[in-house]
Structure formats: structure tokens, C-alpha cells
Amino acid sequence: MxxxxxxxxxxxxxxxxxxxxxxxxxxxxxxxxxxxxxxxxxxxxxxxxxxxxxxxxxxxxxxxxxxxxxxxxxxxxxxxxxxxxxxxxxxxxxxxxxxxxxxxxxxxxxxxxxxxxxxxxxxxxxxxxxxxLARYIGASDRLLLALRSSRAKIAVFLFFVIIVCIILGTVMYMIEGEENGFTNIPVSVYWAIVTMTTVGYGDIAPHTPLGQLIASLIMILGYAIIAIPTGIVSSEMTKTIKEVDTNTQACPTCLKDNHKKGAIFCYNCGNTLN
CATH class of the missing domain: 1.20.120.350 (Voltage-gated potassium channels. Chain C)
Structure with a gap:
């Protein structure tokens, strides 16, 4: 040799x-x-x-x-x-x-x-x-494919959420004012974002009845918003469900993995796997 x-x-x-x-x-x-x-x-x-x-x-x-x-x-x-x-x-x-x-x-x-x-x-x-864990590798592949397919819808959704937060933050600034911690519109938008995504951090809180009512609506809206991207991705996943038969073999040339069981050539570069 x-x-x-x-x-x-x-x-x-x-x-x-x-x-x-x-x-x-x-x-x-x-x-x-x-x-x-x-x-x-x-x-x-x-x-x-x-x-x-x-x-x-x-x-x-x-x-x-x-x-x-x-x-x-x-x-x-x-x-x-x-x-x-x-x-x-x-x-x-x-x-x-x-x-x-x-x-x-x-x-x-x-x-x-x-x-x-x-x-x-x-x-x-x-x-x-x-x-x-081939079945989990397959599941992750389907999830990634579903995320790619739904990225445009999710982007539109996130853009809509940002617009809503800007509008609600501006409204709260007008209602609460500087005396209640809403010193400017950016700070108010920050409050709207953390209130919609969680329930607020407590550093800023509305004091007027109208402001508290709007805050309550924002919190409820936040819970409803959580379900939307989940539904989008789930819908795309139902279109991509298929049996994935892969192994852990990595190509020695390009390092791509997730090849089909029994594959001789790399699906990415075409070189032999062994």
C-alpha cells in the first residue's frame, strides 16, 4: 500500500x-x-x-x-x-x-x-x-421547511404587531402622560411591547382608569397573538409531512449530513460518502 x-x-x-x-x-x-x-x-x-x-x-x-x-x-x-x-x-x-x-x-x-x-x-x-434520533432529525427538517414556507406570513404578522404597539404606545402616552411614567412615545411603545408579550415588568404602569382598561385589553390581545404564528407554522407543517429516512452519515468533502439510508453519493456535492 x-x-x-x-x-x-x-x-x-x-x-x-x-x-x-x-x-x-x-x-x-x-x-x-x-x-x-x-x-x-x-x-x-x-x-x-x-x-x-x-x-x-x-x-x-x-x-x-x-x-x-x-x-x-x-x-x-x-x-x-x-x-x-x-x-x-x-x-x-x-x-x-x-x-x-x-x-x-x-x-x-x-x-x-x-x-x-x-x-x-x-x-x-x-x-x-x-x-x-432519525425521527427527530426528520421532524426538525419538516419544522425548518415549514418555517421557510411561512416566513413571509410571519414577517407580515410581526410588522402588524409592531404597528399595533406603536399606535397603542402613542395612545397611552396621550392618556397617561409624563406624570405616570410615560415620559415619551418610545418609552410608551416599549411599555406596549412588554405588556403585549408578557404582562409588563412593573417599571411602568398606567394609573388612570382608561389607561388600565387599555392595558388589560393589550394583555388579552397578547395571549391571542401567541396563537397566530403557531397556526401559521402548523398549517405549513401539514403540507410537508412525509416519512424521512435519514442517517447520521456526514460527507467527508462538504460535511452535509441527513443522507438517505444506504446512500452512496452525497446529495449536495456528488462525491462518494465512503
Whole structure:
């Protein structure tokens, strides 16, 4: 076997372990990775507790460095195990992996920046691929398709909500006035938004009977508004329901996943999957 073939076989095996969860080694690698991510997040949380950090600071610091170095090695292995590294580097997971590795190194320059390691929680999104939950992968695909199909309707709806908040905020400014906390129209619009989306934060509240009546109507309207985007998306989802038969195999060239079971070629770039 030539050196080129050996290198290709080695890279293929590494790619299979790191990027796929269909093999025993790949699943073991990803489960260990999840445990490491959870441990690193726990360490960051514990370090934020002053009393605990004072007592176990050295242990926490050493543990974080060990996990950071392991993540750095993993990041490098992910880059060298694919044909086009930039596909991974500039992908969603690639950027998240990089951001979750940098904070500890940055803490050598910027004090306190290591707390940004909590971004590693985003890496837990890999759990869907690791556990090979194909039906949930299919469900997420249908949801994304439904959201894309309904984005125009949702955009119109949100624009309408913004207009309503501007109008109601202006009305409340005219009714309540500066003496009741509605100092200007932007502040009044802010109050209308938080009242419609929640029940207000209590920092600004109407005092006049008419203002309280309008506030009550806005709160009730807020509950009604919640159902509208849900109905829009649900309607689109009923049009896209279909059985999705996918696996966790990732293309070694372009990193696209969610291929059909038994697929030989990548649906995105056309290169072979094995």
C-alpha cells in the first residue's frame, strides 16, 4: 500500500470516528465528547461561586485547561480529517467549536473571559446526531421547511404587531402622560411591547382608569397573538409531512449530513460518502 493510500485510509477512519455516529467507535467518541462538554460547563458554573472557587480554584483551573486542550486537539483532528477543511471551519458547528475553545486562552490576556466557555453548551446540539434520533432529525427538517414556507406570513404578522404597539404606545402616552411614567412615545411603545408579550415588568404602569382598561385589553390581545404564528407554522407543517429516512452519515468533502439510508453519493456535492 502506498503512502497516499495509507494516508487516505487513516483520514477516512478518523473522519468516520469523529463525524459519524453509526459506528461503535464514533458513538463512543461522541458520548465522551458530550460528557466533556457537560463537565466543562459545570466547571465554569462552579467557578462563578466565590466560596467554592476560593477553596478549589487550582483544581478548577487545571481541569478547565485539560478540557480546553482536549477540545483543541479535537478541533485540529476535525480539520485534518476532511478533504476541504474550510467547509468545517466556517460551518455553524465549526464556529461554535472554535468559540468554545478560545475563552480559556483569551483568559491569559483578558481576565474573566474564560466564563465565555459556557458557549460550549451549544455543542450539546450534537446530541441529536450522536443518539441517532432519525425521527427527530426528520421532524426538525419538516419544522425548518415549514418555517421557510411561512416566513413571509410571519414577517407580515410581526410588522402588524409592531404597528399595533406603536399606535397603542402613542395612545397611552396621550392618556397617561409624563406624570405616570410615560415620559415619551418610545418609552410608551416599549411599555406596549412588554405588556403585549408578557404582562409588563412593573417599571411602568398606567394609573388612570382608561389607561388600565387599555392595558388589560393589550394583555388579552397578547395571549391571542401567541396563537397566530403557531397556526401559521402548523398549517405549513401539514403540507410537508412525509416519512424521512435519514442517517447520521456526514460527507467527508462538504460535511452535509441527513443522507438517505444506504446512500452512496452525497446529495449536495456528488462525491462518494465512503
Amino acid at each position: 502506498s503512502n497516499t493510500e495509507k494516508k487516505s485510509t487513516w483520514k477516512h477512519r478518523l473522519h468516520e470516528i469523529i463525524y459519524e455516529a453509526d459506528t461503535r467507535e464514533g458513538k463512543l467518541f461522541d458520548v465522551i465528547l458530550l460528557v466533556a462538554i457537560l463537565a466543562s460547563i459545570l466547571l465554569v458554573m462552579l467557578e462563578s461561586i466565590v466560596s467554592f472557587d476560593d477553596k478549589y480554584h487550582q483544581f478548577l483551573n487545571i481541569s478547565e485547561w485539560i478540557i480546553t486542550i482536549l477540545f483543541s486537539i479535537e478541533y485540529i483532528l476535525r480539520i485534518i480529517s476532511i478533504h476541504k477543511p474550510y467547509k468545517y471551519i466556517f460551518s455553524f458547528y465549526g464556529i461554535i467549536d472554535l468559540l468554545s475553545t478560545l475563552p480559556k486562552y483569551l483568559s491569559l490576556i483578558f481576565i474573566g473571559s474564560h466564563h465565555l466557555a459556557a458557549l460550549r453548551a451549544l455543542r450539546l446540539l450534537r446530541v441529536f446526531r450522536i443518539l441517532k
